[in-house]
Amino acid sequence: xxxxxxxxxxxxxxxxxxxxxxxxxxxxxxxxxxxxxxxxxxxxxxxxxxxxxxxxxxxxxxxxxxxxxxxxxxxxxxxxxxxxxxxxxxxxxxxxxxxxxxxxxxxxxxxxxxxxxxxxxxxxxxxxxxxxxxxxxxxxxxxxxxxxxxxxxxxxxxxxxxxxxxxxxxxxxxxxxxxxxxxxxxxxxxxxxxxxxxxxxxxxxxxxxxxxxxxxxxxxxxxxxxxxxxxxxxxxxxxxxxxxxxxxxxxxxxxxxxxxxxxxxxxxxxxxxxxxxxxxxxxxxxxxxxxxxxxx
Numbered sequence: 174x175x176x177x178x179x180x181x182x183x184x185x186x187x188x189x190x191x192x193x194x195x196x197x198x199x200x201x202x203x204x205x206x207x208x209x210x211x212x213x214x215x216x217x218x219x220x221x222x223x224x225x226x227x228x229x230x231x232x233x234x235x236x237x238x239x240x241x242x243x244x245x246x247x248x249x250x251x252x253x254x255x256x257x258x259x260x261x262x263x264x265x266x267x268x269x270x271x272x273x274x275x276x277x278x279x280x281x282x283x284x285x286x287x288x289x290x291x292x293x294x295x296x297x298x299x300x301x302x303x304x305x306x307x308x309x310x311x312x313x314x315x316x317x318x319x320x321x322x323x324x325x326x327x328x329x330x331x332x333x334x335x336x337x338x339x340x341x342x343x344x345x346x347x348x349x350x351x352x353x354x355x356x357x358x359x360x361x362x363x364x365x366x367x368x369x370x371x372x373x374x375x376x377x378x379x380x381x382x383x384x385x386x387x388x389x390x391x392x393x394x395x396x397x398x399x400x401x402x403x404x405x406x407x408x409x410x411x412x413x414x415x416x417x418x419x420x421x422x423x424x425x426x427x428x429x430x431x432x433x434x435x436x437x438x439x440x441x442x443x444x445x446x447x448x449x450x451x452x453x454x455x456x457x458x459x460x461x462x463x464x465x466x467x468x469x
């Protein structure tokens with residue numbers, strides 16, 4: 174098993190690279206840290222690479238990158254993958270901050286990049302845009318949720334945080350409640366990508382930033398039930414759904430087995446579980462139940 178430690182960055186295809194660069198820099202507040210031809214890398218202003226953009230004829234998730242413990246032997250990890258029946262390749266310079274990685278496909282066809290060593294990008298002290306702390310999670314629509322969950326659990330070392338019925342799983346690799354999500358749909362593609370901001374005041378400011386840039390919210394602000402993050406959702410010009418969030422449940426100590434207690438939890442202590450299929454999406458906020466324009 175590979176023990177992934179954190180989500181590093183995600184690669185998205187786009188029909189209009191320049192338009193997306195304008196969005197990710199001026200609206201989301203990321204900084205461009207590398208560009209060559211029809212490809213560009215963006216990082217948070219704290220120096221964490223978050224997004225790679227590649228010009229294509231469609232807009233979707235193409236690759237997802239994870240970091241394992243620094244000092245890990247990538248050759249040994251490749252051998253573990255081979256023993257598990259997963260073919261991998263070795264690649265260099267997959268991003269400005271990653272010199273060496275192994276790559277392989279997950280069950281839904283997304284290319285997974287795993288690396289050990291990361292070079293932080295420069296800190297950008299300028300203000301403007303949403304300015305997230307990090308890329309927090311990637312949610313995907315898949316045809317076989319169980320198969321994807323088993324791969325990320327057995328191959329990449331993820332833990333199952335919660336299920337909604339048998340159709341939606343939330344999985345973690347660190348203290349955060351979820352880093353990847355899989356939800357059953359007939360057509361596989363990106364569901365949404367999420368970025369953490371520091372607190373509720375920043376969610377408020379994010380909504381103002383979006384309004385100034387004439388980007389309409391499609392869902393929220395709200396507090397989810399599963400994961401309990403306070404969130405607001407919008408779509409970028411490629412129609413990809415983007416979430417900004419704060420106050421996500423955390424499990425600081427895996428040996429305790431419960432989420433760090435919070436006043437809004439339904440149970441004390443609250444442990445990972447299967448929630449009823451009809452659980453409301455949110456405890457409060459626009460779109461707490463039912464369907465509405467812009468979602469799904």
